[in-house]
Amino acid sequence: MSTLLLEEMTWPEIKTALENGYRTVIIPSGSIEQHGPPLAQISDTTIGEASALDLAKRLGKTLVAPVIRPGLSDHHLALPGSLSLRPQIFAGLVEDYIACYKAHGFKQFILISSHGGNFSALDDITAKMQEKYPNLKFVTGLPLPDLINLLADMEREENMPAGSCGGHACDYETSVMLHLAPQHVRMAEAKAGYVGKPTPEILDRMHQKGITAVSASGVLGDPGRADAERGKRYFEKEQEAIYRAIRNKLDH
Numbered sequence: 001m002s003t004l005l006l007e008e009m010t011w012p013e014i015k016t017a018l019e020n021g022y023r024t025v026i027i028p029s030g031s032i033e034q035h036g037p038p039l040a041q042i043s044d045t046t047i048g049e050a051s052a053l054d055l056a057k058r059l060g061k062t063l064v065a066p067v068i069r070p071g072l073s074d075h076h077l078a079l080p081g082s083l084s085l086r087p088q089i090f091a092g093l094v095e096d097y098i099a100c101y102k103a104h105g106f107k108q109f110i111l112i113s114s115h116g117g118n119f120s121a122l123d124d125i126t127a128k129m130q131e132k133y134p135n136l137k138f139v140t141g142l143p144l145p146d147l148i149n150l151l152a153d154m155e156r157e158e159n160m161p162a163g164s165c166g167g168h169a170c171d172y173e174t175s176v177m178l179h180l181a182p183q184h185v186r187m188a189e190a191k192a193g194y195v196g197k198p199t200p201e202i203l204d205r206m207h208q209k210g211i212t213a214v215s216a217s218g219v220l221g222d223p224g225r226a227d228a229e230r231g232k233r234y235f236e237k238e239q240e241a242i243y244r245a246i247r248n249k250l251d252h
């Protein structure tokens with residue numbers, strides 16, 4: 001098949017894929033939200049699509065839904081251009097995707113997010129869908145705390161200063177974007193934002209008062225030395241971790 005992305009396939013191609021055992025679909029969710037001065041608002045959506053496509057190739061017999069965006073981004077609304085859905089609208093979108101693909105014959109649904117703000121909602125939706133459709137399988141990716149730990153590990157392995165990979169338009173995300181979609185990166189504008197541990201207090205303050213209560217530029221981390229080659233390594237390590245978290249939960 002020339003693509004695993006459902007929105008780029010024709011219905012006869014999708015029908016043939018289903019007949020050939022492609023019964024697993026990844027539903028990625030991202031965001032359209034500010035990513036500081038260095039990154040375009042589409043960043044989580046770009047990374048989410050690339051991540052889902054890579055995961056589908058690793059898993060085999062798996063197709064990828066159009067990335068759901070916007071996501072849940074209330075804490076970014078202070079900076080212009082960010083979009084955020086009401087939680088019930090976001091849940092409705094995910095559930096409607098599932099209802100459609102279920103009707104077409106998909107049996108396993110992988111709900112992953114490239115945007116931290118969607119994680120807890122996806123956990124709730126996954127549990128609700130599993131209860132509603134006990135004969136289907138619903139799986140989420142790496143839990144958010146594991147991803148945050150992974151960022152810290154990768155930062156150390158790459159010998160980057162502590163706090164570089166703060167999690168938002170940081171060395172990790174900016175490097176990955178330089179690797180995947182450099183046209184969306186403004187390296188001349190890449191400067192350190194909040195550089196410190198993403199402690200529960202910091203995350204609470206960000207979610208309650210908005211990101212500008214923590215970082216005026218909307219950056220968490222330091223993208224100033226971002227690099228495409230390092231971005232490729234970050235992406236591959238993260239993908240391997242996501243793949244390992246998911247593969248054993250599936251039926252194939």
Ligand SMILES: [Zn+2]
Binds near residue numbers: 035043044114115173
């Ligand atoms: Zn992002």
